Amino acid sequence: MKFAVIVFPGSNCDLDMYHAVKDELGEEAEYVWHDAESLEDYDAVLLPGGFSYGDYLRSGAIAQFSNVMKEVVKAAEAGKPVLGVCNGFQILLEAGLLPGAMRRNDSLKFICKQVELKVENNETMFTAGYEKGEVITIPVAHGEGNYYCDEATLAALKANNQIVFTYEGENPNGSLEDIAGIINERGNVLGMMPHPERAVDELLGGADGLKLFKSIVKQWREANAVNA
């Protein structure tokens, strides 16, 4: 399975994402620059964290209009897995691939630490390897992860089981309903503030994020087994 790791000017988790896929997962990964013309050669798209375009105006606001985002939209429409982490999540929100928006953390501080997450929905291509209700430990590192959406959107997210991860115990940023990660209605675009790519090796503090990447691969193998 071949993963595209999108690189915007200012991305800084692209190496971690690449490492997670290539070295820990053992799948193919390539860096794809923000002005790329096509993502057709890839089976999945990863939008890494960082500060794309300096987070000027708003986090993800400028990145949403970069050339590759048209291709990310096409990949999402084609049903390919699209994962946005941290700044990647912010970009997915700005691009309208996921509903809602981010505000500054309620503490106004940049928060970088391990947090506990509850797997609210394990019936997705990203979370099938977890148990429903399982509590996992994944690091967060952000200043704007305070998720917000209006009441109608929240009701829709709940009705369609689109809230995938919530903060367990302490909510680090004040997000609505402790939301840490949401998925689109179709179930192939996941955005989350915590960094699963930084939790793929026990030596580096934990490997709870690896199951997320393994789930993507397993789902992809099963979906493509017919053609094999």
Next chain:
Amino acid sequence: MYKVKVYVTLRESVLDPQGTAVKNSLATHGYEGIQDVRIGKYMELTLDETVKDVDAAVKEMCERLLANPVIEDYRYEVEEVVAQ
């Protein structure tokens, strides 16, 4: 030439953590009676005469990029200026 002043603010329904912090800070400085502080952005655009429908153009810019309609409101003022 046109000078456009764009003001982007968080919607009333959206909590503004920065505004709340500044409000509390003002209170600790002894300023009384401050009901609320909202923090926003101010932008100045300079457009030349090739822009035909300034109003429509600015509105579109605000909705597509300058403001995020999920959490922000915007307003703007257009002023016609003589090119230097």
